[in-house]
Amino acid sequence: xxxxxxxxxxxxxxxxxxxxxxxxxxxxxxxxxxxxxxxxxxxxxxxxxxxxxxxxxxxxxxxxxxxxxxxxxxxxxxxxxxxxxxxxxxxxxxxxxxxxxxxxxxxxxxxxxxxxxxxxxxxxxxxxxxxxxxxxxxxxxxxxxxxxxxxxxxxxxxxxxxxxxxxxxxxxxxxxxxxxxxxxxxxxxxxxxxxxxxxxxxxx
Numbered sequence: 001x002x003x004x005x006x007x008x009x010x011x012x013x014x015x016x017x018x019x020x021x022x023x024x025x026x027x028x029x030x031x032x033x034x035x036x037x038x039x040x041x042x043x044x045x046x047x048x049x050x051x052x053x054x055x056x057x058x059x060x061x062x063x064x065x066x067x068x069x070x071x072x073x074x075x076x077x078x079x080x081x082x083x084x085x086x087x088x089x090x091x092x093x094x095x096x097x098x099x100x101x102x103x104x105x106x107x108x109x110x111x112x113x114x115x116x117x118x119x120x121x122x123x124x125x126x127x128x129x130x131x132x133x134x135x136x137x138x139x140x141x142x143x144x145x146x147x148x149x150x151x152x153x154x155x156x157x158x159x160x161x162x163x164x165x166x167x168x169x170x171x172x173x174x175x176x177x178x179x180x181x182x183x184x185x186x187x188x189x190x191x192x193x194x195x196x197x198x199x200x201x202x203x204x
Contacts, residue, residue: 068137068170069199071117075140076201078109079174083203091178095144099126102142102174125165138170145177151188162196171198178204 008016035058042055049056057063062070082105092098103124106113113122122138133139141161143154158173165171173192175182182188182202189200 067117068120071113071120071122071138072170072172072199074113074116075106075122075172076199079105079201080203083174083176087176087178091146092144092176095142096126098144098176099124099142102140103127106140133169134166136169138172139165140172140174142174142176145175145181146179151177151182155188155191158192158200162192162198167196169197171196173198173200175200175202176204177202180204 008019010016010019038055039058043049043059049059079102083102086101086105092101103126106124120138121136122140123136124140124142125133126142128136141158143157145151145154154175161171161173185202188202192198192200
């Protein structure tokens with residue numbers, strides 16, 4: 001705040017802070033008024049709302065979501081489409097191979113992710129040193145569910161990671177299970193997502 005208030009023509013910092021607060025409050029009311037007017041004009045009950053329109057964003061309350069969750073949503077949408085295509089012919093050789101592919105797919109769209117979510121630092125855990133995990137708001141970890149690697153074994157790995165990684169970080173677990181060993185996706189997700197800040201993405 002001090003970087004802003006020094007440019008405001010008032011006698012002390014307290015008055016400058018109050019002036020900035022009033023400007024922000026006035027701006028917020030003007031934005032709310034404009035959104036209400038937009039909704040009254042364009043929100044027709046017998047027409048669909050375009051998904052990527054401002055009206056659609058407001059209707060879904062995107063502005064109330066945490067920035068890190070919006071980034072998680074974007075990455076999940078990308079991986080849900082890209083991972084099955086990447087392994088259409090040949091499955092990953094092992095978990096390291098899966099990690100490399102997930103990292104490459106995220107890296108291919110990193111510029112877009114950073115442009116849309118500039119305030120969030122994110123990384124795949126296989127490409128950063130253990131001691132630097134504290135520096136990121138979002139950490140991405142991949143798990144390969146197949147053959148002898150059962151849902152229980154993957155569950156134990158996720159539980160251990162949730163303890164190991166910084167509590168302030170959001171963890172995105174990408175669980176790739178082409179053999180459909182998880183029978184209840186929602187139950188599997190809830191077991192972890194109800195514990196701490198994490199998202200379980202199950203891809204087949």
